[in-house]
Amino acid sequence: xxxxxxxxxxxxxxxxxxxxxxxxxxxxxxxxxxxxxxxxxxxxxxxxxxxxxxxxxxxxxxxxxxxxxxxxxxxxxxxxxxxxxxxxxxxxxxxxxxxxxxxxxxxxxxxxxxxxxxxxxxxxxxxxxxxxxxxxxxxxxxxxxxxxxxxxxxxxxxxxxxxxxxxxxxxxxxxxxxxxxxxxxxxxxxxxxxxxxxxxxxxxxxxxx
Numbered sequence: 001x002x003x004x005x006x007x008x009x010x011x012x013x014x015x016x017x018x019x020x021x022x023x024x025x026x027x028x029x030x031x032x033x034x035x036x037x038x039x040x041x042x043x044x045x046x047x048x049x050x051x052x053x054x055x056x057x058x059x060x061x062x063x064x065x066x067x068x069x070x071x072x073x074x075x076x077x078x079x080x081x082x083x084x085x086x087x088x089x090x091x092x093x094x095x096x097x098x099x100x101x102x103x104x105x106x107x108x109x110x111x112x113x114x115x116x117x118x119x120x121x122x123x124x125x126x127x128x129x130x131x132x133x134x135x136x137x138x139x140x141x142x143x144x145x146x147x148x149x150x151x152x153x154x155x156x157x158x159x160x161x162x163x164x165x166x167x168x169x170x171x172x173x174x175x176x177x178x179x180x181x182x183x184x185x186x187x188x189x190x191x192x193x194x195x196x197x198x199x200x201x202x203x204x205x206x207x208x209x
Contacts, residue, residue: 006186006203007166008135009103010156012147013114014089015172016190017096018124025088032077032084035069043068052115054141058082061117086120090127095193097130099200099208104133106206111136111167113156115146136160147171148179157185168203170196 014020021029029044030037043065051061062081066073104110112134116124118141125131136159138152145151157164164184171177177187188199197208 004163004166005205006168007162008109008111008160008168009200009204010111010113010136010160010167010169010180010185011100011134012169012171012173012176012190013112013116013124016170017093017100017112018089019091019093020172021088022091025084029081029084029088032080033066033069033071035071039069040065049146051117052140052146053144054118055144058085058117058119082119086123089116089120090123092128099193099197100130100133102208103200103204106204108204108206109160109162110134111138111156111160113138113147113152113169115140117141147173147176150179150183153180153183153185157183168199 011017030040033040047061047064047068050056051058056064059078059082062078063073066077100110110133112131116139121139121141131137136156138156138159140146140152143152143155145155147153153169157167160167165186168186168188169177169180170188170190171180172190174189177189181187186203188196190196200206201208
């Protein structure tokens, strides 16, 4: 890695700014589908990438999941599954949002790179004004690629107009951070707000306290 100073911070959304699905929200999805939990989550995640990339919409995604599980599907169940899924990803971490504000107030360039389907993206855009803090917003459903695919990162690098090594990528997923580092970005695996603040202070040469 070169000696260039970090000029921008590229954030993941879920697991860093927004919370991951809680046990309770996962249970709601399992009950709504009426499927064995292990088989349900296998189908849920195995069919997720095209949904995240915007290649299919919610009804088609859930049709595929239910077909894999052998569950009869009607419009009512589709609506209930979509609603439960969106709700499960909608809890925001206020400490992270406050951190975004502190960075933006100090003139730090912020980017967002999130694996997110269109319905959930629209929900966040309608309800979360802090999205305006980001100079670049890379939503997988809009850019046609999802982490850890290289194109997802290179889209953000181009949009930020910086060298890859001038960008610090923050994600809770080790594999996603590894993929970013392989493309020349700096990387931080999010484990706590305290560790992230220390990393940001060192990388950006600022004080957040």
